[in-house]
Amino acid sequence: MHINGAQILVKALEDQGVEIIFGYPGGAVLEIFDALRESSICQILVRHEQGGAHAASGYARALGKTGVCVATSGPGATNLVTGIATAYMDSVPLVVITGQVPKAMVGTDAFQEVDITGIASPITKYSYLVQDVKDLSRIVAEAFYIAESGRPGPVLIDIPRDVSLAMEYYKPCEKVDIRSYKPNLKGHPTMIKNAIRLLSEADSPVICTGGGVINAGASLEVKKLVEITGAKVVSTLMGLGSFPGNDPAFLGMLGTYGNHAANMAVQNCDYFLALGMRFDDRVVGNPEKFAPKAKIIHIDIDPAEICKNVSVDVPIVGDLKNILKEMIQHLSEGTSKPRSINYPHHNVKIEEGLNVPWVLRSLKRLAPQDLIITTDVGQHQMWTVQHYPFNRPRTLISSGGLGTMGYGIPAALGAQLAQPDKTVVVITGDGSFQMGMPELGTIAELDLPIKIIIFNNQVLGMVRQLQHHYCGKRYAGVNFKKTLDFMYLAKAYGAEGFRIENAQEVPEVLKEALGNNKFTIIECPINPEDLVSPIVLAGDGLEKMFIFPG
Amino acid sequence: MKHTLAVLVENHPGVLSRVSGLFARRGYNITSLVVSETEDSSISRMTIVVDGDERIIEQVTKQLNKLIDVIKVNDVTNEDTVNRQLLLVRVNADNSAKGEIAQLMDIFRARIVDIGRKSLIVEATGDEEKIQAIIRSLQPFGIQEIVKAGIISMVRGPK
Ligand SMILES: Cc1ncc(C[n+]2csc(CCOP(=O)(O)OP(=O)(O)O)c2C)c(N)n1
Numbered sequence: 001m002h003i004n005g006a007q008i009l010v011k012a013l014e015d016q017g018v019e020i021i022f023g024y025p026g027g028a029v030l031e032i033f034d035a036l037r038e039s040s041i042c043q044i045l046v047r048h049e050q051g052g053a054h055a056a057s058g059y060a061r062a063l064g065k066t067g068v069c070v071a072t073s074g075p076g077a078t079n080l081v082t083g084i085a086t087a088y089m090d091s092v093p094l095v096v097i098t099g100q101v102p103k104a105m106v107g108t109d110a111f112q113e114v115d116i117t118g119i120a121s122p123i124t125k126y127s128y129l130v131q132d133v134k135d136l137s138r139i140v141a142e143a144f145y146i147a148e149s150g151r152p153g154p155v156l157i158d159i160p161r162d163v164s165l166a167m168e169y170y171k172p173c174e175k176v177d178i179r180s181y182k183p184n185l186k187g188h189p190t191m192i193k194n195a196i197r198l199l200s201e202a203d204s205p206v207i208c209t210g211g212g213v214i215n216a217g218a219s220l221e222v223k224k225l226v227e228i229t230g231a232k233v234v235s236t237l238m239g240l241g242s243f244p245g246n247d248p249a250f251l252g253m254l255g256t257y258g259n260h261a262a263n264m265a266v267q268n269c270d271y272f273l274a275l276g277m278r279f280d281d282r283v284v285g286n287p288e289k290f291a292p293k294a295k296i297i298h299i300d301i302d303p304a305e306i307c308k309n310v311s312v313d314v315p316i317v318g319d320l321k322n323i324l325k326e327m328i329q330h331l332s333e334g335t336s337k338p339r340s341i342n343y344p345h346h347n348v349k350i351e352e353g354l355n356v357p358w359v360l361r362s363l364k365r366l367a368p369q370d371l372i373i374t375t376d377v378g379q380h381q382m383w384t385v386q387h388y389p390f391n392r393p394r395t396l397i398s399s400g401g402l403g404t405m406g407y408g409i410p411a412a413l414g415a416q417l418a419q420p421d422k423t424v425v426v427i428t429g430d431g432s433f434q435m436g437m438p439e440l441g442t443i444a445e446l447d448l449p450i451k452i453i454i455f456n457n458q459v460l461g462m463v464r465q466l467q468h469h470y471c472g473k474r475y476a477g478v479n480f481k482k483t484l485d486f487m488y489l490a491k492a493y494g495a496e497g498f499r500i501e502n503a504q505e506v507p508e509v510l511k512e513a514l515g516n517n518k519f520t521i522i523e524c525p526i527n528p529e530d531l532v533s534p535i536v537l538a539g540d541g542l543e544k545m546f547i548f549p550g
Numbered sequence: 551m552k553h554t555l556a557v558l559v560e561n562h563p564g565v566l567s568r569v570s571g572l573f574a575r576r577g578y579n580i581t582s583l584v585v586s587e588t589e590d591s592s593i594s595r596m597t598i599v600v601d602g603d604e605r606i607i608e609q610v611t612k613q614l615n616k617l618i619d620v621i622k623v624n625d626v627t628n629e630d631t632v633n634r635q636l637l638l639v640r641v642n643a644d645n646s647a648k649g650e651i652a653q654l655m656d657i658f659r660a661r662i663v664d665i666g667r668k669s670l671i672v673e674a675t676g677d678e679e680k681i682q683a684i685i686r687s688l689q690p691f692g693i694q695e696i697v698k699a700g701i702i703s704m705v706r707g708p709k
Contacts, residue, residue: 121571146618179621180618304612304616306612307605
């Protein structure tokens with residue numbers, strides 16, 4: 001039977017096991033929404049396309065499955081761009097579908113025409129402009145394969161309106177075979193041997209978990225490796241949760257906003273095993289001063305990450321899980337020895353009061369183990385990753401690479417739909433909250449019991465802190481002069497609202513919010529003068545951490 | 551140092567822009583780029599000459615390999631290759647100079663392909679060195695216009 005291109009698309013998505021699509025309609029995707037109406041796929045109407053892409057990303061990260069979103073041509077497509085870029089930087093598998101003007105009008109500056117495949121080319125793993133309805137089934141299968149395999153990432157499918165309308169048989173794509181794309185999964189045996197030999201010779205090995213550990217599902221292997229070798233563990237922001245944050249071997253997050261112990265361990269270690277990470281500048285500080293005493297071993301699925309920012313002694317390209325298994329096998333044959341890493345370090349003291357670390361500590365006490373936290377971007381994010389122990393993979397969902405404000409709320413929407421039985425909490429600031437606000441409507445409509453904690457300092461705190469350090473405390477463009485009443489806002493969206501006035505109330509409010517099974521907005525005032533501490537300033541090595549009082 | 555990369559890519563629309571976009575946004579310097587279909591019409595060959603140190607060339611190669619449409623990247627710089635470039639030059643030539651230029655071009659096995667009233671067009675193929683030498687030899691006459699195609703390379707067969 002002939003069906004139209006849009007119906008073929010939807011059938012192909014069903015065959016990929018898609019259950020939810022985050023979408024926003026428009027003229028170029030009329031047929032796609034029409035076809036979705038008759039599908040088993042649940043179509044979630046978001047309030048802004050950027051929110052749709054972020055929600056798909058939160059869904060993907062909470063579930064470990066490709067997220068899907070759809071938008072119309074032109075402004076619908078350009079509104080997706082920040083969401084696509086955010087997913088690209090954090091290696092999140094997305095399939096993004098956009099409508100396009102009919103093929104005959106492509107290139108004529110038609111109404112709502114933009115070259116979205118061109119715009120998205122630097123921020124997608126691949127993009128398709130579908131020319132023929134006959135290709136659609138294969139393209140969808142390829143898109144999922146590309147998005148999920150190797151180093152995951154977003155793939156865009158741009159579908160001209162006439163392709164959505166064209167009639168054709170649906171023939172499921174049996175097998176994907178892309179001759180020019182064959183991710184390398186098996187690590188080089190000699191390199192693996194070298195990594196093992198150096199590890200057994202090392203006195204003070206440190207293992208760093210990146211987001212790749214979560215993508216590869218290699219948490220158990222990391223745990224095993226740590227047990228055998230007695231190595232210490234640090235993590236990038238993206239890797240948090242892949243190794244238990246409450247394990248005695250865990251020293252915290254590495255980087256310019258890292259934990260002091262983690263940074264000192266890395267700068268003093270003689271063996272640094274980097275697992276699925278990309279040596280981002282916020283992770284290594286000054287690359288020339290990074291881990292100066294260490295042999296650096298880098299395991300990653302993406303060959304282009306090897307030696308990109310920091311030169312390494314032993315590069316291993318392949319699937320992390322396989323490679324770690326191999327290492328563990330060889331190491332258990334009695335090559336390990338007791339380790340010690342001695343270095344001075346400083347523990348940050350958390351004062352009782354209305355400050356983010358202290359509230360987070362209360363939250364940790366009250367929250368279930370599998371609580372999912374999404375964050376926005378700013379000081380509140382850095383405090384979260386420094387102070388909240390993430391014990392399981394996929395429990396932290398935060399924009400690491402792009403640092404996208406406005407990510408937390410839509411990401412929570414996606415995460416809650418992916419994990420309906422888990423509690424999802426958004427940690428945000430008053431600045432970021434106002435960027436993510438459109439999706440409050442979606443959350444309210446779906447009656448999702450998401451908890452949003454707004455840490456309100458009436459400033460763009462992180463930028464203010466940067467102005468404190470780099471602009472001689474001259475503050476510009478960071479103060480919100482009008483006090484907003486977030487409780488009225490909560491009311492407008494039918495959410496339960498709590499405004500915390502003093503520290504004593506914190507446990508009580510959190511407890512109630514965690515137990516009420518309702519959409520809840522909590523506002524917690526904090527001091528705009530609070531600084532994230534310790535931090536490494538631009539150009540310095542990771543050992544040079546500034547510690548601020550308070 | 552200049553490196554010559556032989557890159558096999560899918561012959562799809564948009565591939566050239568993906569490759570050139572990659573060079574632009576990562577700040578790599580293309581000296582020359584030639585694209586043409588290969589003996590297999592589904593595959594194109596790009597011959598890219600790029601300037602940079604070992605580190606940059608390694609990154610260029612890896613980033614190219616990462617593009618889904620790229621089938622194979624081969625750095626042929628240190629291989630035994632035949633390299634050719636095509637040159638067209640319009641040079642000033644009054645009647646007295648025409649003979650002299652013709653003689654000169656004979657030495658390079660270059661050809662005169664058009665004769666105007668006061669100018670000639672010279673056509674030549676050769677490696678970069680030879681092309682440079684021809685240009686230098688024509689400079690004293692006054693060069694009006696130069697058009698060069700990018701460099702193409704082929705690895706020599708086993709002896
Ligand atoms: C979309 C976007 N625009 C600008 C920035 C730059 N930026 C980084 S942090 C920050 C301030 C965030 O303020 P808020 O959300 O209130 O959090 P706080 O730092 O106060 O905790 C800004 C503007 C960004 N990361 N993302």
